[in-house]
Amino acid sequence: MPPIRTSRPALAAVALAVSLTACTAQAASGPGSSGGPSGGAGQDGPPAKVTVVDRAAGKPVTVTADGGTFSSVTVTDGKGGKLAGKSAAGGARWTSDRKAVPGASYTVEAVTRTSGGKETTTRSTFTTPEAGEVNKLTLAPGKNTTVGVGQPLSIVFDRPVTKKADVERQLKVTTSNGTEGSWGWVTDHSGRDRVDWRPRAYWKPGTKVTLEADLNGTDSGGGWFVRDYRTGFTIGASQVVKVDLDTKRLTLVKDGRAVRTIPVSGGTPGGDKRSWRGTAVLMAKEGTINMNSETVGLGDAYDKMVDYSMRLTWSGMYAHAAPWNAGNFGRVNASSGCIGMSTEDAASFYASVNVGDPFEIRGGDTKGVVAEGNGYGAWNLSWTAWKAKSALG
Numbered sequence: 001m002p003p004i005r006t007s008r009p010a011l012a013a014v015a016l017a018v019s020l021t022a023c024t025a026q027a028a029s030g031p032g033s034s035g036g037p038s039g040g041a042g043q044d045g046p047p048a049k050v051t052v053v054d055r056a057a058g059k060p061v062t063v064t065a066d067g068g069t070f071s072s073v074t075v076t077d078g079k080g081g082k083l084a085g086k087s088a089a090g091g092a093r094w095t096s097d098r099k100a101v102p103g104a105s106y107t108v109e110a111v112t113r114t115s116g117g118k119e120t121t122t123r124s125t126f127t128t129p130e131a132g133e134v135n136k137l138t139l140a141p142g143k144n145t146t147v148g149v150g151q152p153l154s155i156v157f158d159r160p161v162t163k164k165a166d167v168e169r170q171l172k173v174t175t176s177n178g179t180e181g182s183w184g185w186v187t188d189h190s191g192r193d194r195v196d197w198r199p200r201a202y203w204k205p206g207t208k209v210t211l212e213a214d215l216n217g218t219d220s221g222g223g224w225f226v227r228d229y230r231t232g233f234t235i236g237a238s239q240v241v242k243v244d245l246d247t248k249r250l251t252l253v254k255d256g257r258a259v260r261t262i263p264v265s266g267g268t269p270g271g272d273k274r275s276w277r278g279t280a281v282l283m284a285k286e287g288t289i290n291m292n293s294e295t296v297g298l299g300d301a302y303d304k305m306v307d308y309s310m311r312l313t314w315s316g317m318y319a320h321a322a323p324w325n326a327g328n329f330g331r332v333n334a335s336s337g338c339i340g341m342s343t344e345d346a347a348s349f350y351a352s353v354n355v356g357d358p359f360e361i362r363g364g365d366t367k368g369v370v371a372e373g374n375g376y377g378a379w380n381l382s383w384t385a386w387k388a389k390s391a392l393g
Contacts, residue, residue, distance in 0.1 A: 047120035048112035057102040057128040058219045061085070063094045063110055070094050071111040071119060078105040099217035102131035102224050135159040135223035139211070139231050141356065146236040149202040150281040151356025152376050153211060153233075154194060161185075161193040162221030164391035170215050173197050176208040184381075184389030186372040189314035198378045198386065202358065203235040236354055241282075241319075243339060245275060245363025248330045250319075250339065252352060260352070262345045263330025265322065267337040269365040275337050278369035280312040281376035282357045285350060291318075308346035312339075312359055313375040319359070321346035337367075 048068025054061060061075050061083060069091030075083040083106075085096040100106065105127045113119050140154040141147045153173060161167055168183055175181075181199040188194040197211075210232040215225035240253045245266040252260040267275035286309045307321040322340025329341060339361075341349065358379060361370075370377040378386060 045114055045116065047118065047122075048114060050108075050110045050112060050122045050124070052108055052124055052126060055100065055106075055126040055128070057100050057104075057131070057224070058217055059099055061096040061100055061106065061108070063108060064089075065092045065110070065112045068092070068112040068114045068120075071113050073111075074109045076107045076109075077101075098214070100128050101217035101226060102128050103226075104128050131224035131226060133159060133223035135161070135220045135225055137213075137215075137225075137229065139229065141233050143231045144233065146234045146354070148282065148354045148356030148358065149205065149235060149238050149240070150279065150358030150376070150379060151203070151233075151235075152281070152378055153197040153209065153231075154376065155196070155213075156188050156190070156192055156194045157220065158192070158223075159220065160222030161195075163219060164193075164195075166218060167215065167220055168195065168391045170213060170218050171195070171197075172212040172214070174210045174212070176206075177204060179203065179207055179209075182387045182390050183392075184372070184378060184386050185391060186378070186389065188373045189371075189375070194373060196372075196376070196378050200383050202238070202240075205235055205238050207235040209233055209235070236356070239353060239357045241353065241357055241359040243359055243361040243363075245277070245333055245361065245366065248333065250341065250349075252349065260349070262341050262349060264319075264339050264341045265325050265328040265331075265335050266333040266339055266363065267335050267366070269333055272367075273336045274365060274367045275333070275335075275339065275361065275363065276313060276315075276317055276368065276370045276374075277361045277363055277366040278377065279379035280317065280359045280361060280370045281379070282353055282355055282359065283311045283313075283375050284355060285310055285353075286318075291316075307343060308350040310350060310353065311375070313370060313377075315374050319346075319349070333363075333365075 049066040051064050053064055063073055070087055073085060073094040075096055083096040083098050085094050087094050105125060107123060107125050109123050111119055111121050136158045138156045141151055164185055171183065173181065179199050181197050183195050183197050185195050213229040216228045218225045238255050242251045242253060248264055250262045250264045251258050267273050288305055288307050289309045291306045292303045309318050309320040311318055317337055319339040321343040322335065323343050325334060325340050326342060328334040369380050372378050
């Protein structure tokens with residue numbers, strides 16, 4: 001039988017078929033291949049295009065995959081810390097849980113997979129600008145302290161906070177017994193922005209309170225936060241101090257029962273030396289301090305060392321020993337605005353009360369109600385009014 005002759009075009013077609021078959025077999029056996037038709041090189045197409053969409057400080061890092069989905073995304077900062085995140089849009093979009101912070105370098109490593117199963121790893125880096133202004137804060141009460149049932153969680157900011165909602169979203173309060181409470185924004189007596197978290201009613205004794213302030217990378221509007229904050233405290237015994245300026249008596253109520261009544265003398269009626277009324281929270285037990293009337297706008301009325309001083313407001317109202325006023329205790333309000341008592345009574349009372357104990361002060365002739373930012377006056381607002389001071393509604 002004579003040999004079969006094949007034309008050159010036909011030979012070329014055979015050679016092409018052999019070449020495609022070889023390539024298909026190689027892709028099927030390679031990493032990430034499905035081994036089936038969808039794993040063929042002809043259906044893999046080009047690798048997914050990875051784009052870092054958001055790379056600005058104050059925003060979560062967002063990465064997209066065009067033409068594929070993410071198998072994994074790893075975002076690492078210059079210190080080796082990693083940003084956790086979640087995928088969305090069917091796996092074609094990834095967003096970090098935390099925001100990028102100012103002045104940081106990030107490396108994004110993304111592993112993408114095409115519909116044909118082909119995996120590709122891409123890496124990119126970006127750097128955020130340094131913060132122009134940095135905001136810091138002061139927390140009260142102190143960490144791991146035990147405080148009274150009226151003590152709010154209070155945060156005072158070094159710089160203005162114009163983006164209050166953005167900041168408040170980063171503040172998480174957890175209690176051991178599910179205490180209901182709310183943040184409220186006030187102006188501190190110093191003039192700085194402040195946000196307090198108070199319960200609906202006085203704390204229950206034994207409650208453990210923690211704050212997680214994940215502020216790193218948050219723009220307050222007056223400066224960037226460049227760190228997170230953590231604190232925690234415990235609520236002690238149930239103690240409420242009731243001060244009646246009309247009867248000139250102070251009563252310590254513990255667990256709902258009156259345990260001590262002390263004769264006192266409050267602020268002189270009819271002028272600037274009157275006391276404040278409403279609920280003031282014991283801010284600090286300051287011991288023996290110098291009290292100078294010029295610091296509270298009362299001229300040169302007094303300048304003396306005072307024992308057993310217990311601060312109630314930033315504006316200078318204290319409960320303290322006032323032996324020079326002994327003839328007026330229980331009889332006449334004749335102080336310069338403070339609640340004075342004998343040295344013996346002050347020593348015993350000072351030892352009994354705790355920072356955070358509420359002083360409920362009433363009387364017919366006072367300067368007015370303690371303001372929210374003048375110490376801790378949040379209890380002078382109804383629950384509805386207090387909740388309305390949250391930036392989150």
